[in-house]
Amino acid sequence: MGIVIAVISGKGGVGKTTTTANIGLGIAQNGKSCVVVDFDIGQRNLDMLLGLENRVVYDMVHVMDENISIKQALIKSKMSPNLSFLAASQTKDKSVLDSAKINKLISSLKEDFDFVILDAPAGIESGYEHTIEFADRAIIVVNPEVSSIRDSDRAIGILDSKSQKVKNGEDVEKYLIINRINPQMVQSGEMLNSEDILEILSIPLLGKIPEDKAIIDASNQGKPIVLNESSSAGQAYKRVSARLCNEKVDFVDVETFNRGFMQKIKEIFT
Amino acid sequence: MKTRQYSIKVFEIELVDEGKFIAFFEKNYQFFQNHLIVINGKENKQIKEYLNSKELKHVFNLTLPKRVSDKSVNPPVPTPRKTTEKVQTNLKVIDKLIRSGQELKIDGDLLLLNRVNSGGTIIINGTLIIIQIVDGSIRCNGNFMMLQASHKANIVFHDVEVDNKYLQDKLKKVELINNEIVITPVLKETSWV
């Protein structure tokens, strides 16, 4: 039986979809079978980041409402045989989702994959509630800024009251990813540091992802940054994926700003 | 998250003479197995080790809400009524982080062992004690409040907004005395002889 993980944030644009794509592929590269599901109804994005944008024939709603099998709707990634993708519906009508149908869909995905990762929409409305409803775990993605922290705090509160697991008296395990860390700005005090964020949200840390310009290019090309060995964000996502596969991986400091070699030489002579 | 509430017996004792102190417990320690011993006086390693060896739970210099404020407080502050008279009996003890968007409504008194995050709210008609930082909003109509709040917080006591700058650096007690809000630090500064 697989593990269902919802990737949530409250606020939009903090890196949920980027995180979903990268840990999905990262987990697959660790040898586990994984399916990533786009729950951002009407906004289809994940297909693009995985380089699958023109391959979607059937989406989640076709599976739930019509006689399309999950097998027909799943798209296999070209980058790893262990990774599959299920697309969001492009419909603007967000009421298409209903709990019983989602439960059925997720239950059958759990039978076929080790990991089922759900990319939540922004906000805390019904689309969000449907994403967390049947999750075993949640990954909360934040940026080191107060509005993101506060929105995710809100999202966690809703998770802790509305998920099925909580209603059954169990706990939904929660893990934090701090994304878009800019070491220079952390050191100059312009960005919140991780300790403060962890204290406010009070959930364990899964990883810190630095700000990395290479992510834009990776997204445009549909090749998640985790494939790029020389990228700092790619390495960070690799470590996060290994941790999700229960490997012990030490935390790496991505907050200390390393001045360049030339800069140091200059300082010595000035 | 699991929370639990219970009452415990507290035994308060002043530490002046180490020898007498130990002699007392040597004779009576069985009586205090289920107590929390609050020792007023200078922290002392030997005493700690002794009490640990007897498996007696203890803390040094804990100011409990039942105690009268320090008499050495400057005279201009009106003397508060004894706190003991103000504590009601229906005290709830909760260890739950109050997150943004969450509202905790309490009928009675509350001891909160966790934080109140920005966007979280507590509405209470009794006495309120919060031992971690408050970033959110508080509406309290009780006899007194004991809390520490950041600049983000919004604290309203008996419909009057309390200026955060008086609540920021340490745990403060807020009470209403003769229709005036009086704020005093809970732990007094050490006064050197």
Ligand SMILES: Nc1ncnc2c1ncn2[C@@H]1O[C@H](COP(=O)(O)OP(=O)(O)O)[C@@H](O)[C@H]1O
């Ligand atoms: N670590 C990062 N460094 C640089 N840019 C990033 C990083 N993470 C995300 N981004 C960019 O931020 C934008 C929003 O990311 P996305 O994953 O779509 O967020 P969400 O799904 O939460 O709305 C995208 O343009 C993405 O490329």
Ligand SMILES: [Mg+2]
């Ligand atoms: Mg997204």
